[in-house]
Amino acid sequence: MIWDRSVETLERSRLQSLQRTRLSWTLHWARERVPFYAERLPDLDRWERHPQELLQELPFTIKSDLRDRYPLGFLAVPRQEVRRFHASSGTRGKPTVVAYTEHDLTMWAEVVARSLAAAGMEPGQVLQNAYGYGLFTGGLGLHQGAERLGVAVIPASGGQTERQVQLITDLGPDGLACTPSYALYIAETMQAMGIAPQDTSLKTGIFGAEPWSDGMRERLEAALGIQAVDIYGLSEITGPGVAMECVEGKAGLHVFEDFFYVEVIDPRTLQPVGPGEVGELVLTTLSKEAMPMIRYRTGDLVSANPEPCVCGRTMTRISRVHGRSDDMLIVRGVNVFPSEIERVILSHPGASGQYQLVWEGHPSRPDLVVEMEAVPGTAAPEGLREHLHAQLGVHLTIRVVEAGAVPRSQGKAVRVVNRMTE
Numbered sequence: 067m068i069w070d071r072s073v074e075t076l077e078r079s080r081l082q083s084l085q086r087t088r089l090s091w092t093l094h095w096a097r098e099r100v101p102f103y104a105e106r107l108p109d110l111d112r113w114e115r116h117p118q119e120l121l122q123e124l125p126f127t128i129k130s131d132l133r134d135r136y137p138l139g140f141l142a143v144p145r146q147e148v149r150r151f152h153a154s155s156g157t158r159g160k161p162t163v164v165a166y167t168e169h170d171l172t173m174w175a176e177v178v179a180r181s182l183a184a185a186g187m188e189p190g191q192v193l194q195n196a197y198g199y200g201l202f203t204g205g206l207g208l209h210q211g212a213e214r215l216g217v218a219v220i221p222a223s224g225g226q227t228e229r230q231v232q233l234i235t236d237l238g239p240d241g242l243a244c245t246p247s248y249a250l251y252i253a254e255t256m257q258a259m260g261i262a263p264q265d266t267s268l269k270t271g272i273f274g275a276e277p278w279s280d281g282m283r284e285r286l287e288a289a290l291g292i293q294a295v296d297i298y299g300l301s302e303i304t305g306p307g308v309a310m311e312c313v314e315g316k317a318g319l320h321v322f323e324d325f326f327y328v329e330v331i332d333p334r335t336l337q338p339v340g341p342g343e344v345g346e347l348v349l350t351t352l353s354k355e356a357m358p359m360i361r362y363r364t365g366d367l368v369s370a371n372p373e374p375c376v377c378g379r380t381m382t383r384i385s386r387v388h389g390r391s392d393d394m395l396i397v398r399g400v401n402v403f404p405s406e407i408e409r410v411i412l413s414h415p416g417a418s419g420q421y422q423l424v425w426e427g428h429p430s431r432p433d434l435v436v437e438m439e440a441v442p443g444t445a446a447p448e449g450l451r452e453h454l455h456a457q458l459g460v461h462l463t464i465r466v467v468e469a470g471a472v473p474r475s476q477g478k479a480v481r482v483v484n485r486m487t488e
C-alpha cells in the first residue's frame with residue numbers, strides 16, 4: 067500500500083521543483099536563526115534560483131558540530147515552541163540532543179506512516195513495537211507513525227523477551243518492529259517456550275537501527291514466517307522513517323525526498339559519487355523547523371539508485387547501510403565491515419545467524435575470530451574460512467560455539483568484542 071500516493075509517486079521533475087522551494091526555505095531559515103549557519107552560509111539572495119547548485123558549495127555539518135554546541139546550540143525556534151526532545155545514547159562519546167516542533171512531529175509521523183505502509187501494514191492492523199521507548203527515537207517514533215496510519219500499537223519497548231512472546235500470542239499483532247538481532251532472539255525464545263514462531267499472527271517485520279544482510283533477512287523470514295524489511299533513520303535528521311524499504315522490491319530503501327535531500331559523497335575527496343557507487347550518505351532536511359540540518363554527514367556508507375521501483379514509488383533508493391565509516395575493521399591491513407562478514411557467513415546454510423567477531427591475541431598482531439552458532443543438527447560449516455578469504459580478502463578464524471554461547475541482544479547487537487591480551 068502507498069500511504070501518500072500523490073507525493074510518493076510524484077514525477078521526478080515535480081519532486082525536484084518541490085525540493086527547490088523547500089531547500090530555499092530551509093537555507094534562509096537556518097541562516098537567520100542558527101548562529102552556526104549564520105556564520106557559515108553565504109548571502110543567499112543572489113542564489114535564489116538555484117538552491118541545489120548552491121547546496122553543493124556549502125560546508126558540511128558533522129556530528130562533532132552538534133556535540134560542540136551541546137545541548138541546544140542548533141535550536142532554531144524559541145524554547146516554548148519545542149514539543150519533544152530526544153537524545154543519542156552517547157555510546158560514541160558525548161550524546162547529542164535533538165528537538166522537534168509540533169510541525170516536525172507531524173512530518174515525522176507522516177514518514178513513519180508511509181514506512182509502515184511500504185512494509186505492508188494497513189490501517190486496522192496491530193504493531194508490536196519492541197524498540198526502546200525513551201530518549202531513543204525508535205520507540206516513540208514508530209509509535210506515533212503507526213497511530214497516524216491507523217494501526218494499533220503494543221508499546222512493548224525492548225527487553226523482557228518472554229513477555230514479548232506472551233504479547234504476540236495473546237494480542238496477535240500483525241507486525242513486529244525492533245532490531246533484526248532482537249527479532250532473531252524473540253524467535254529463539256518462542257521456540258524455547260514451545261511455540262512455533264512461524265505459526266504466530268506476525269506477517270511483517272520492520273527491522274533497523276543496526277546493519278543487517280539479506281542472509282539475515284532470509285533467516286528472519288523463515289524463522290518467523292514474515293516479510294522482513296529495512297527501516298533507516300537517525301535522530302539528527304528526525305529518527306526512523308528517513309528511508310524505508312518497500313516489501314514489493316526489497317532492493318534498497320526509498321528516501322522520503324520531499325522532506326530529506328540526498329547526496330552521496332566520497333568521504334575522502336568530499337565530491338559526489340555517481341549512482342550505484344558506494345559513498346557516505348549526506349542529508350539535508352527540507353521542512354524541519356526546530357533543528358534544520360544542512361549537508362549532515364551521516365557516516366553511513368550507501369549507494370543511491372534513482373531508477374523507478376516495481377512498487378511505483380519514484381523516490382530515490384539507497385542501498386542497505388554497508389556500515390558506518392567508524393565501524394570499519396582493519397584485519398592485517400585489509401579493510402572490512404562487520405556487515406560484509408555477516409553477509410558471507412550467512413550465505414552458509416549451516417549458520418544460525420548468531421555470531422560475534424572477537425579480537426584475540428596480542429595487540430601487536432591481533433586475530434579476528436568469528437564465533438558463531440550453527441543451525442542445530444547441521445555439521446560445522448565447511449569451507450567458510452576459504453570463502454571469507456575469497457570474498458573479502460581477509461583471513462579469519464572460524465570457531466563454532468555451542469547453541470546459546472553467543473550473547474543475545476535485546477537492542478542493538480554488539481558485533482565486535484575485544485579479548486586481546488597484553
Ligand SMILES: [Zn+2]
Pocket residue numbers: 311312314315320375376377378379
Ligand atoms: Zn519500491
